[in-house]
Amino acid sequence: MKLAKQNYPLYLGSVLSLMLVALAIAGPHLAPRDPVQVMETLTLNGVSYGPPPFRAVPPFFVATYPLGVDLIGRDVLSRLLWAVRPTLILCIVIVLVRVAVGTLFGLIAGWVGGATARVIEGLRSLCIAIPMLAFAIAGILWLRRVENVGAFVIALTLTGWCDTAALIKNQTQTVRHMPYIESARAIGLRPTAVLWRHVLPQFGPVLPVLVAFELTAVTLLVAELGYLGYFVGGGFVYQDPFVNVYVLTGAYPELGQMLSQVFAQLYRTPWVPIFAGMIVVLQLTAFALLGEGLRHRLDVTRPRAARRWRRWSPDRTFYS
């Protein structure tokens, strides 16, 4: 069985993820124009382009609007560059909260066992029994009173902690019966101290993979929610003062917002969801590859090609 010599998924995934993070940090500085400014009308070869009801500028057509304009005439390139940051931050926050809550519940279920574990298993089954997207929509609608980003985070976390909890619970159960835990308890460490010093560090290898795959799942959910019309950042109705044009659209540039209203944009500016979708695909590819590469790297049961041993490893010096 031929083994891959280099861990391509890891390299490619980390390069893409770093690129995304760089885009999130430096994007707004690179944007050529203001992302919320509606374009002025311009005329090319006798045809007028501009905000509705004029025609929209298609991509690769005019040098000043390289990727065209969106539904009401804002530059797509600037919006894309600005939009990566809030989406990425949202995804990272949601993943961190999910993993934290899942780890907490998994630790409790695995450590205490018995009735508490059964209750948590029941909660997990409840979370499995509700389709995640439906619950996310219901939760976001319910919590819109509170705050937009908070609503997203809470709605996506309430049913999303299941996978992490299951994994952590299994690991905790395996570790709980180890001799060193018993000796730690015997010398008088409190359970919380045992958990903090001996059990939690064991999840180190598994956590990066988990986080990478959770990032994939959450990015997908955020994109789907954006497609269905639920995105962070307000919406407003664009009105043209002279012609009877009312367009409901989002204000703050965000990837979910650009993906939404596909059918409304299909005949006027079909390239906007396509470009936003490509960025989402890039994000998903980056995280999926990263997760895959990390899984390859951190899996100790895979046969590896022989590596050069370090010169000063302990057993070599012992036997030399």
Next chain:
Amino acid sequence: MLRLLLQKVLLLLLLLPILNAGAFYYALTFAPGDTIYIRGQPVERPAPPPFLPLYRTYVQRVLRGDFGEIQNFPVTQRIAQPLKNSLVLLVAALAVATVLGPLLGLISISPQTNRMRPAAQVLLTAGSAVPGFFLGSLLIAFVLYTARQAWFPGRGPLIPVQGFGLDSHLILPVLTLAVRPTVYVAHMTASLLENELQQGYMQVARSKGLRWRRLVWHHAFPNVISPLITIVGQSLRLMISGLILVEALFDWPGIGRLLTLVVTNPDVRAQGSSFRGYFLEPELLAMITVVLGILLLLADLLAAVLAYVADPRLRRTTHTNT
């Protein structure tokens, strides 16, 4: 085996009333957060009706067998047809995922198909990175583009892009629904098989000179089939969650679309019709949630039972702690 079944059925029966009550409560007390202005005037919102008395009467009616009526149609009748339509999609997508998934996974790691391996791996990565609805929208846009540019003059769109039908209307929705679960199953098959094919007994079998096909199908696959059934069950749950999106995109009258109609405010509904009749009807929402919950938990149950049946190793040790 019986104990596992009993546990899961009991859990199902325990969770369904909770889901029912939760959905009922949500439907009764939901109030949109922002003030909605229609033609400049803020909309006056009435106080939500009290939950417990209404729920008690609902439960009494349910125990008599009457699940409520909505617009003079019984709720059960209103849900039956969309449920059947959704099941058509789900069964088709499940068939695709169950057949194509393990095949794709096998192709991507088998040494017999070394030339295909980079292509298969790229396909796997791309498949898990493309959101289903994005692929669906691209396909719709592409089909409409070919129709508009009249690549095939006189024929219009080659494949129907939206709407319900048991013929070629099925192609695009099933494709969109099945892409991610297939790729997920393929990934998992690939990693499981890779793990299996490195075991000691496989080395013995290979040194005996057995052919590749026998090695895989007779020796490695039976060990992999039990986790694989669990994974197919998980992918079925993924598919049920994805139904909402696919039905919204392709205008498929199924239970996901019904759920969207019930839950989203018709004034600001992004996609879909402006039909206002079902918004926040408590009995309808409660019934839909229960039906979806049954589907999901049944998928879980079926996967657990089939995995138990398929793998004798699981029958030796009994379930001690959940």
